[in-house]
Amino acid sequence: MTVSPCRNNFFVKHKDLYQFLLSVQKSCLKNDCKQIVSISLDIDWVDPLVVLDQLTQANEINFYFENKGKEEAIAAIDAVAKLQVDGQERFMQAEDFIKSCLKNIVNFGNINQPFAGSHFFCYFSFFDQNSQVNYPFPSATIFLPRWQIAVKNQHCTLVNNIIVNARVDVQKIIQNLQNKLKLIDSLEYHSSKLDYFPVKYRKKPVTNSAQFKRSVVSALEKINSSRLSKIVLADALDVKSKNHFNLYKSLDNLRQIHPNCYIFSTSNGKGQNFIGASPERLISIHNQQLITDALAGSAPRGKTPAEDAANANHLLNSEKERHEHLLVIDFITQRLSQLGLLPRILAPRLRQLSNIQHLWTPISAVVPTNVHPLKIVSQLHPTPAVAGAARDVACAEIRRYESFERGLYAAPLGWIDSQGNCEFIVGIRSALIDGDRARLYAGAGIVAGSDPEKEFAEVQLKLQALLKALV
Ligand SMILES: C=C(O[C@@H]1C=C(C(=O)O)C=C[C@H]1O)C(=O)O
Numbered sequence: 256m257t258v259s260p261c262r263n264n265f266f267v268k269h270k271d272l273y274q275f276l277l278s279v280q281k282s283c284l285k286n287d288c289k290q291i292v293s294i295s296l297d298i299d300w301v302d303p304l305v306v307l308d309q310l311t312q313a314n315e316i317n318f319y320f321e322n323k324g325k326e327e328a329i330a331a332i333d334a335v336a337k338l339q340v341d342g343q344e345r346f347m348q349a350e351d352f353i354k355s356c357l358k359n360i361v362n363f364g365n366i367n368q369p370f371a372g373s374h375f376f377c378y379f380s381f382f383d384q385n386s387q388v389n390y391p392f393p394s395a396t397i398f399l400p401r402w403q404i405a406v407k408n409q410h411c412t413l414v415n416n417i418i419v420n421a422r423v424d425v426q427k428i429i430q431n432l433q434n435k436l437k438l439i440d441s442l443e444y445h446s447s448k449l450d451y452f453p454v455k456y457r458k459k460p461v462t463n464s465a466q467f468k469r470s471v472v473s474a475l476e477k478i479n480s481s482r483l484s485k486i487v488l489a490d491a492l493d494v495k496s497k498n499h500f501n502l503y504k505s506l507d508n509l510r511q512i513h514p515n516c517y518i519f520s521t522s523n524g525k526g527q528n529f530i531g532a533s534p535e536r537l538i539s540i541h542n543q544q545l546i547t548d549a550l551a552g553s554a555p556r557g558k559t560p561a562e563d564a565a566n567a568n569h570l571l572n573s574e575k576e577r578h579e580h581l582l583v584i585d586f587i588t589q590r591l592s593q594l595g596l597l598p599r600i601l602a603p604r605l606r607q608l609s610n611i612q613h614l615w616t617p618i619s620a621v622v623p624t625n626v627h628p629l630k631i632v633s634q635l636h637p638t639p640a641v642a643g644a645a646r647d648v649a650c651a652e653i654r655r656y657e658s659f660e661r662g663l664y665a666a667p668l669g670w671i672d673s674q675g676n677c678e679f680i681v682g683i684r685s686a687l688i689d690g691d692r693a694r695l696y697a698g699a700g701i702v703a704g705s706d707p708e709k710e711f712a713e714v715q716l717k718l719q720a721l722l723k724a725l726v
Contacts, residue, residue: 269429269433272294272363272429272432273425273426273429275292275363276292276363276419276425276428276429277425279292279361279419280419280420280421280423280425283419283420283421284421287421288420289359289418289419289420290359290360290361290418290419290420291335291336291356291359291360291361291373291399291416291417291418291419292360292361292362292363292416292417292418292419293360293361293362293363293364293366293372293373293414293415293416294363294364294414294415294416294417294432295362295363295364295365295366295368295371295372295412295413295414296364296412296413296414296415296436297364297365297368297410297411297412298411298412298413298436298439299411299440300406300409300411301404301406301411301439301442301444302328302406302444303319303321303328303329303330303404303405303406304319304321304328304330304503304506304507304510305442305443305444305503306330306332306404306439306442307319307330307332307404307503307520308502308503309438309442310332310402310435310438310439311332311333311522312333313524313526314524314525315332315333315334315522315524316333316334316337316396316398316521316522316523316524317330317331317332317333317400317520317521317522317524318330318331318376318378318398318400318519318520318521318522318670319331319506319518319519319520319521320517320518320519320669320670320678321506321510321517321518321519322516322517322518323510323514323515323518324514324515325407326406326407326408326409327405327406327407328405328406329370329374329403329404329405329406329670330402330403330404330405331374331376331398331400331402331403331670332400332401332402332403332404333400333401333402334398334399334400334401335399335400335401335416335417335418336352336356336398336399336416337396337397337398337399338352338395338396338397338398339393339395339396339397340393340394340395341383341384341385341393341394341395342383342384342394343383345379345383345394345395346379346395346629346630346632346633347629347633348395349377349395349397349629350627350629350630352397353375353397353629353671354627356373356375356399357373357673360373360416360673368410368412369405369407369408369410369412370403370405370407370412370414371412371414372414372672372673373399373414373416373672373673374399374400374403374414374670374671374672375397375398375399375670375671375672376397376398376399376400376521376669376670377395377396377397377629377667377668377669377670377671377679378392378395378396378521378529378663378666378667378668378669378682379394379395379396379632379636379663379666379667379668380392380393380394380395380661380662380663380666381637381641381661381662381663381664381665381666382394382650382654382661385660385662386654386660387659387660387662390660390662391523391525391527391662391687391689392521392523392527392529392662392663396521396523399416400414400416401415401416401417402414402415402416402435403415403416404439413435413436413439415432415435455496455497456494456495456496456497457494457495458492458493458494458722459492459493459494459495460490460491460492460493461490461491461492461493461658461659461694462490462491462657462658462659464711467488467490467707467711467714468707468708468710468711470488470656471488471701471705471707471710471711472707473656474486474488474652474656474701475701475703475705475707477652478701478702478703479703481648482645482648483643483644483645483648483649483652484582484643484644484645484702484703485579485582485639485643485644485649485700485701485702486642486643486649486652486653486656486700486701487639487640487641487642487643487649487653487665487698487699487700487701488653488656488657488698488699488701488710489653489657489661489664489665489696489697489698489714490696490697490698490711490714490715490718491659491694491695491696492694492695492718492722493692493693493694493695494692494693494694494695494722494725495691495692496691496692496693496725497691498691499690499691500688500690500691500693500725500726501726502520502528502530502688504726505530505688505724505725505726506518506520506530508723508724508725508726509530509531509532509721509724510532512532512609512720512723512724513532513534513608513609513720515534515606515608516532516533516534516608516684517532517533517534517536517680518531518532519531519532519533519668519680519682519685521663521668526689526690527687527688527689528687528688528689529662529663529682529685529686529687529688530685530686530688531682531683531684531685531686531721532684532720532721532724533680533681533682533683533684533685534550534606534608534613534683534684535548535550535640535680535681535683536548536678536679536680536681537632537635537636537638537667537669537679537680537681538628538631538632538635538677538678538679539677539678539679540622540628540631540675540676540677540678541676542676543621543622543623543624543675544619544621544622545591545596545619545620545621545622545631546617546618546619547587547591547617547618547619547635548606548615548616548617548618549580549583549584549587549615549616549617549618549638549640550583550606550613550614550615550616550640551579551580551582551583551613551614551639551640551700552570552573552576552577552579552580552613552614552700553570553576553611553612553613553614553699553713554566554567554569554570554576554611554612555610555611555612555713555716556607556608556609556610556611556612566612567605567607567612570605570612570613570614571605571614574704575702575703575704575705576614577614578702578703578704579700579702580603580614580616582639582644582702583616583638583639583640584600584616584618586638586639586644586646587618587635587638588600588618590634590635591618591620591631591634591635593634594626594630594631594634595623595626596620596621596622596623596626596631597620597621598618598619598620599618599619599620600616600618601616601617601618601619602616603615603616604616604617608720609720610716610717610719610720611713611716611717611720622675624675627675628671628675628677628679629671632667632679636666636667636681637650637665637666638681639700640681640700641665641681641683641698642665643700643701659694661696662687663682663685663687664682664683664685664687664696665681665682665683665696665698666681666682667679667680667681667682668680668682683696683697683698683717684696684697684717684720684721685721686721686725688725693725695718695721695722696718697714697717697718697721698714698717699713699714699717
């Protein structure tokens with residue numbers, strides 16, 4: 256792997272890149288192969304969301320991921336390498352794809368700056384196989400983007416991944432990069448305010464309220480009599496707007512309303528987008544340190560500080576909520592142990608969002624270098640936070656109760672770098688957007704003692720938070 260020093264002034268120093276690309280091309284010619292070059296450049300601060308909005312073409316896939324609290328945002332646009340698969344082997348195939356791409360990547364620029372070097376963006380569906388034939392996303396998509404813009408703590412990095420072979424015009428690659436830099440430089444940034452448009456839309460629940468509550472009652476009967484101790488039942492809400500939804504403004508609203516959530520968006524390059532604001536991290540790994548969230552058990556935020564504290568107290572002390580939460584902790588620790596990891600359960604706490612609060616227990620572990628992040632993702636997904644326990648029974652029942660395809664809802668999405676660092680979240684509180692139509696998803700965990708009315712209200716609360724941000 257060849258690494259050159261960082262170029263702060265690309266326009267002055269681009270000769271080094273030219274020489275570098277020529278040498279890569281020469282070796283491609285000699286070995287009759289092609290190579291991916293990851294060019295990392297330090298650039299002036301930009302808002303990756305604005306870049307995403309302004310630079311993505313409708314026919315390109317893309318990915319957006321932001322955690323305002325951590326001052327991190329990353330936009331990935333278009334693909335130079337992509338894998339889309341369905342079926343049980345999807346996580347394994349994704350891992351193999353990433354490993355084989357990495358063998359073929361050389362770096363140019365300072366790969367030690369935040370988010371430099373190659374990153375793979377991945378999103379999966381809840382089930383191995385979508386049963387809705389025309390569902391717009393396959394059950395696994397992994398891609399290495401052509402363009403990646405990321406900020407971390409005010410530091411901004413542009414990565415341009417390119418394919419070099421014997422025929423490619425090296426001069427043109429550099430020209431392309433220069434043009435893109437100029438374009439990014441010319442973008443305008445306005446400090447935006449919350450933009451609640453009085454959007455005109457029609458709402459239509461996919462499951463009517465009576466049906467949802469009947470499902471809860473029926474699930475409770477099963478919980479008393481079978482191997483099922485928890486099931487997460489979701490509801491969907493269809494919304495038809497007068498105009499096309501504005502993704503950029505909706506995401507901008509989401510990041511302002513939910514600054515401590517992960518804001519995400521992905522486009523399939525065919526007109527459909529999946530977006531949301533999730534409080535739930537599946538795994539993050541930084542320098543072999545893994546953190547995962549057990550997040551389950553919910554209460555609304557109070558209207559006054561006193562009411563809020565009372566709700567929080569009730570949540571922390573409720574046997575039913577604690578049982579629901581413990582099932583997730585037990586599952587995660589068991590699964591991590593099966594992989595040979597030694598999970599450490601950190602102190603339980605509350606995750607307080609603008610509209611709702613959850614019981615939250617972070618769990619940490621050290622990941623040996625031979626355990627690939629996607630092995631862990633495949634072991635953990637779906638946790639009882641979004642499926643139930645026992646998992647197989649819960650998943651089969653979810654298929655029976657829910658009349659709609661979960662698709663990317665409640666499934667892992669995130670990125671992995673070449674060192675095994677990664678961040679995957681669970682795609683809950685999410686919506687599938689298709690022009691002027693949106694389908695919103697949210698669910699609630701049902702355990703012994705659940706009240707159908709309260710579970711229905713919890714799902715509506717989650718749906719409303721998302722609906723409020725869509726414009
Ligand atoms: C399934 C969802 O949320 C999950 C269910 C929770 C609960 O029932 O208490 C809490 C957090 C999430 O793990 C969702 O929001 O769609």
